[in-house]
Amino acid sequence: MKKSALALLIALTASTSFxxxxxxxxxxxxxxxLLSIDVQAESVATQLDLTQxxxxxxxxxxxxxxxxxxxxxVRVESQNSGKLNHEDGSGVGSVTYTMKYGTNTVDxxxxxxxxxxxxxxxxxxxxxxxxxxxxxxxxxxxxxYSDTVYxxxxxx
Numbered sequence: 001m002k003k004s005a006l007a008l009l010i011a012l013t014a015s016t017s018f019x020x021x022x023x024x025x026x027x028x029x030x031x032x033x034l035l036s037i038d039v040q041a042e043s044v045a046t047q048l049d050l051t052q053x054x055x056x057x058x059x060x061x062x063x064x065x066x067x068x069x070x071x072x073x074v075r076v077e078s079q080n081s082g083k084l085n086h087e088d089g090s091g092v093g094s095v096t097y098t099m100k101y102g103t104n105t106v107d108x109x110x111x112x113x114x115x116x117x118x119x120x121x122x123x124x125x126x127x128x129x130x131x132x133x134x135x136x137x138x139x140x141x142x143x144x145y146s147d148t149v150y151x152x153x154x155x156x
Contacts, residue, residue, distance in 0.1 A: 035072060037153040038063040039128075050084070050095050050145060053134040060128040062101070068155040072122070073115040075152045076101050082108025084132075084145035093141045097132035099149070115156060 045059040066072040082099070086092040099106040106112045116122060128149075 031067065033069075033155065034065060034067045035153050035155060036063075036065045037074065037151055038065075039151055048084070048145075049134070050132070050140060051134045051137050053132065055131045056100065056129040057131065058127050058129050062126045062128060062151055064122060064124045064126065064153060066116070066122045066153065066155070067120075069119045070156040071115065071117040071119060072153055072155050073113050074101070075111060075113050075150075075154070076106045077111035077150045077152075078106075078108040079148040079150070082147070084147050086141055087144045087146070088141075092143070093145070095132055095135065095140075095145055097130045097147075099131075100127075100129045102126040117156060 039060055039062050041060045042058055044057065048054075048057075062074075064072070064074060076099070078099075080090070080094075083090060083094040083096050085094045097108075099108055101112070101114060104112070104114055
């Protein structure tokens with residue numbers, strides 16, 4: 001009996017002498033990348049008076065949202081390379097225009113990229129403005145003149 005008690009005492013002492021005095025817990029969380037762009041047209045964008053010249057006429061507000069760790073870029077492209085083409089085709093008539101995205105001039109002939117290169121949380125509004133030289137009504141064929149501009153956001 002004494003041997004059993006002694007063996008039990010040694011076993012208990014041995015197990016407590018090897019017990020850890022410190023433990024660790026690893027905590028992790030994940031945040032998914034968020035990239036979104038929202039174009040809100042002004043009503044004037046679809047009611048342009050092509051007989052009156054315009055300078056920096058606000059036609060839209062673009063909201064850029066990103067939390068990318070590599071920054072992001074916005075690409076702006078014109079379907080008609082910066083021309084409002086007549087509904088029956090550019091051979092019938094067109095009106096050339098220029099565009100600014102925020103304070104930056106857009107190259108409508110080939111498109112432009114505007115980059116934010118640092119990581120961060122962004123929720124930015126940018127004004128879109130256009131300028132064009134009005135033409136006499138007698139110089140334009142009656143009908144609708146239009147162009148489509150594409151805004152695309154992507155991570156760097």
